[in-house]
Amino acid sequence: MELILEGIKKAFWLLVTFDPEVLGITWLSLRVSGLATFFSLFIGITLGTAVALTRFPGRRFVVSVINTGMGVPPVVVGLFVTIFLWRNGPLGFLELLYTPTAIILAQAVIATPIVAGISLASIQKIPEALRLQILALGATRIQMVWLLVKEARLPLLAAVMAGFGGVISEVGASIMVGGNIKGYSRVLTTATVMETGRGNFDVAIALSVILLLFTFIINAIFTSIQQRERPR
Amino acid sequence: MIKKILRSSFLAVFLFAAVCSAPAFAATAQKNLILATTTSTQDTGLLDTLIPIFEKKTGYFVKTIAVGSGQAMAMGSKGEADVLLVHSPAAEKKFMEEGNGLNRKLVMHNDFIIVGPPNDPAGIKGMKSAADALKQIASKGALFVSRGDNSGTHAKEKDIWKKAGINPEGQKFYQQTGLGMGQTLNVAAEKNGYTLTDRGTYLSLRKALGLDILVEGDKSLLNIYHVIEVNPAKFPKVNAAGAKAFSGFMVSKPTQDIIAKFGVDKYGSPLFFPDAGKPEFD
Numbered sequence: 001m002e003l004i005l006e007g008i009k010k011a012f013w014l015l016v017t018f019d020p021e022v023l024g025i026t027w028l029s030l031r032v033s034g035l036a037t038f039f040s041l042f043i044g045i046t047l048g049t050a051v052a053l054t055r056f057p058g059r060r061f062v063v064s065v066i067n068t069g070m071g072v073p074p075v076v077v078g079l080f081v082t083i084f085l086w087r088n089g090p091l092g093f094l095e096l097l098y099t100p101t102a103i104i105l106a107q108a109v110i111a112t113p114i115v116a117g118i119s120l121a122s123i124q125k126i127p128e129a130l131r132l133q134i135l136a137l138g139a140t141r142i143q144m145v146w147l148l149v150k151e152a153r154l155p156l157l158a159a160v161m162a163g164f165g166g167v168i169s170e171v172g173a174s175i176m177v178g179g180n181i182k183g184y185s186r187v188l189t190t191a192t193v194m195e196t197g198r199g200n201f202d203v204a205i206a207l208s209v210i211l212l213l214f215t216f217i218i219n220a221i222f223t224s225i226q227q228r229e230r231p232r
Numbered sequence: 233m234i235k236k237i238l239r240s241s242f243l244a245v246f247l248f249a250a251v252c253s254a255p256a257f258a259a260t261a262q263k264n265l266i267l268a269t270t271t272s273t274q275d276t277g278l279l280d281t282l283i284p285i286f287e288k289k290t291g292y293f294v295k296t297i298a299v300g301s302g303q304a305m306a307m308g309s310k311g312e313a314d315v316l317l318v319h320s321p322a323a324e325k326k327f328m329e330e331g332n333g334l335n336r337k338l339v340m341h342n343d344f345i346i347v348g349p350p351n352d353p354a355g356i357k358g359m360k361s362a363a364d365a366l367k368q369i370a371s372k373g374a375l376f377v378s379r380g381d382n383s384g385t386h387a388k389e390k391d392i393w394k395k396a397g398i399n400p401e402g403q404k405f406y407q408q409t410g411l412g413m414g415q416t417l418n419v420a421a422e423k424n425g426y427t428l429t430d431r432g433t434y435l436s437l438r439k440a441l442g443l444d445i446l447v448e449g450d451k452s453l454l455n456i457y458h459v460i461e462v463n464p465a466k467f468p469k470v471n472a473a474g475a476k477a478f479s480g481f482m483v484s485k486p487t488q489d490i491i492a493k494f495g496v497d498k499y500g501s502p503l504f505f506p507d508a509g510k511p512e513f514d
Contacts, residue, residue, distance in 0.1 A: 086312050087469045097312075098266065098295045179297045182280065197414035198275050199437035 007205020011213075014206055021183070026210055029187040030218075032100055033168035036107030037115075040163050043108075044115025045156065049145060051116075052123035053131075066120060069113025074106075078173030081106040085177065098179035103187065106173040111163035118162060122155030123148055157226040161219050168215055265292045265474035268304035268313035270384055271412035273457075276432040276503050278494055285490075286481050292474045300412070302382025308332055308460070311467025315475035316460045317482070319430075320384035322391075324458055333460040338512060339482050340491050340504040341456045344388055346447040347417070347434055348374075348426035356426075362450040363396040370398050373405045375425035379416050380408025384455070389428045392452065417441055430455050432503035435495065456513055457504070459483070483508035 014022045051062055083089055085097040085105075096102045126148055134144045149156070171189035178185035180194060188211040195204040273279050274296065283294050297304075297313065301320040307313040309332045317339065318324060327333050346356065346365055354374040356365040369376050378400070379386040393400050400406040407425070409416045413433040420427040421441045434445070447453075459482045464472035481487055488506035495503035 086310070088311055088467075092469070095264070098297065179295055181295050181297075182283075184293075184295070194274070196418070197271065197412050198277075199414055199418065199440040201440060 003201055004205055006202045008209055010202045011206035011209035015210065022207070022210065024183065025186050025188055025191050025207070026214065028100060028185075029168060029189070029211070030214060032103050032174075032187060033107060033164060036104045036167050037111055037160065037164040039104070039108040040111035040115045040167075041160060044112045044159065044163070045119045045149065047112070048116040048119025048121075049123050049149060052120045053145065053148070063120065066113050066117050070117045072110070072113065073172065074110050074170040074174075075172030075176065077106055077109050078176035081109065081173065081177050097177060098181060098185060100178065100185050102177040103174050103185060106177045107167035107170065110170060110173060111167050114166055115159045115163045118159035119152070119156060122152040122159075125155075126151055154226055157222055161222050164218065165215060169211070262471060262474075263291065263293050264295060265315065265471050265478060266295045266297060266307075266313045267315050267317060267478065268297050268299065268307045269317040270301045270304065270319055270457075271298050271414065272319070272385070272430045272433045273317055274298035275412065275414045276436045276495070278432070278491070278504065281490065281494060282482075282487060285487075286478060289481070290474075290477050292471075292477065294478070298412075300379070300381045300383025300386065302384075302387070305332075308462045311462060311470055314462055314471045315478045316462065317457060318384060318460065319455055319457045320387045321456055321458070323384075323387060324460065327460065331466055332463055334463050335476075335479060336458050336460045337479060337483050338507045338510060339457045339459050340488075340506050340508075341454055341513070342431045342504050343448065344385065344428055344453040344455050345431050345434060345445050346426060346428055347420070347441075347443040348446050349424040350442070350444045352444075352446060353424075354426065357444075357446045359447050360450060362392050362428075362447055362453055365447045366392055366400075367396045367398060369426055370396070370400065370403070370405060375423055376400065376406050377416060377420040377423065377425040377427045378406060378408045379413065380410050381412075383413075385413060385428060385430060388453075388455070392428070395452065417443065432495070435499045435501070435503055438499075454513055456507075 048066070051059065051066070081102065082097065084091045085094065085102055086092055087097070096105065130151070131144060131148065134147050139147065169189065171193055174187055175190045175193065178187065178190065180186050180190040188207050192204050192207045192211070195207060269279065279296055283296060286292070287294055297307070301318040302323065304313065304316050304318050305320070305323055305327050308316050309327060309330065316333070324336060328336055346362060348356070354369045354372040356368050359365045359368070366376070378389060409419050411419070413429055414437055416427060417429055417434065417437055418441070419425070421443050459479045461472070461475040461479050462470045464470050488508050491504050491506045492502060495501070
């Protein structure tokens with residue numbers, strides 16, 4: 001218990017004294033997970049909407065795959081991304097392994113099914129009649145899809161939060177593809193694992209507190225946007 | 233259609249991520265040097281001291297991947313690392329025989345110790361032979377926590393069990409963490425177990441642990457670190473020049489002097505003893 005208090009105190013000090021290393025790690029975490037979430041939104045919403053609005057053979061299978069993807073362990077993603085990015089692997093020529101870009105990539109792969117799954121569910125919940133009405137009013141197909149996405153924006157914000165929360169707290173893939181390199185690809189979670197291994201529990205707790213703090217702030221912002229307009 | 237969307241969007245993210253963020257985190261190709269090493273060199277903080285000096289001197293950007301010696305050599309034998317700093321001599325020799333490495337050089341040593349709870353339930357304190365100590369731990373059924381991760385420390389531990397004539401695998405007193413040295417020490421401390429550790433990691437964690445040194449000084453407990461360049465003839469993509477530079481740096485006089493002094497101010501005794509240029513221990 002004393003240790004936790006020490007850790008919180010330490011977190012406070014690291015923040016108010018603008019400790020350059022901790023600030024760098026925090027900023028990298030936010031940047032990497034933010035970008036990863038951004039990419040996953042792009043693909044996930046497209047994919048989720050497409051599956052929600054079309055009927056094709058094997059659709060149920062695709063939905064099951066997406067839903068399974070929502071729970072895929074990050075280390076599994078990390079392992080596969082590592083193998084792909086190896087120098088002698090299929091994407092080795094990109095020279096991305098052990099870079100922050102590799103973490104973005106792995107995290108985007110982790111977050112995409114989460115975003116896709118929630119988008120799928122929320123678009124599907126919009127009554128069929130609305131679609132017909134929009135089309136009947138003369139909208140093009142693209143306009144119709146856009147209106148539906150707008151209609152589902154509140155649950156889609158939940159997708160953003162779930163995706164971001166999933167990747168910023170993820171450690172397995174980040175350490176495998178990023179390598180936890182000091183001042184370069186070290187993020188809050190991988191630094192926490194390392195400091196725990198070094199027995200610096202106060203620093204580890206401080207980093208956890210900082211992680212929780214920033215995740216909370218970001219979620220609070222999204223939540224306030226989401227709750228501003230209550231669905232009927 | 234779905235397949236098409238999937239494929240094109242994944243391609244898009246790959247390219248987009250590569251194009252957008254690569255320049256932002258600029259680090260040019262041949263300047264990167266992947267150093268695969270053991271957790272002990274990172275957990276003690278030695279590399280945090282040495283790497284910036286090397287980078288400043290040579291302009292290389294070192295990507296230190298701290299894993300067990302076993303995994304470090306596995307990376308080397310796939311050409312996925314440029315240079316290794318490892319401490320598992322038997323495995324290193326095999327690595328060299330398979331033609332994966334070049335210029336294996338002695339860098340430094342410290343020693344392994346057997347640590348355990350201060351009340352010492354198996355009564356091994358002060359024993360002179362590590363093998364006898366493990367025998368006694370086994371016969372008393374006291375908990376022994378093993379790395380279990382093919383690291384250099386794990387390899388050493390298996391050696392000693394062999395010498396003791398015991399196969400601990402699967403026995404009740406024997407637990408494997410599969411974690412690095414620091415975390416394994418934490419597990420041993422938490423569970424009041426014994427473990428084999430390198431002295432450096434133990435000293436750097438000692439204040440948080442509450443484990444005592446019970447057996448030390450046995451000749452079989454030497455912990456020897458070598459630097460190995462990954463063979464560019466076998467793996468054309470490795471950064472051979474960088475590996476050579478790093479290897480040379482590790483055995484150079486100024487670096488060896490830093491190693492000799494590392495940890496003295498903090499722990500009262502050095503964590504590693506420099507050995508460059510000395511004859512091999514075995």
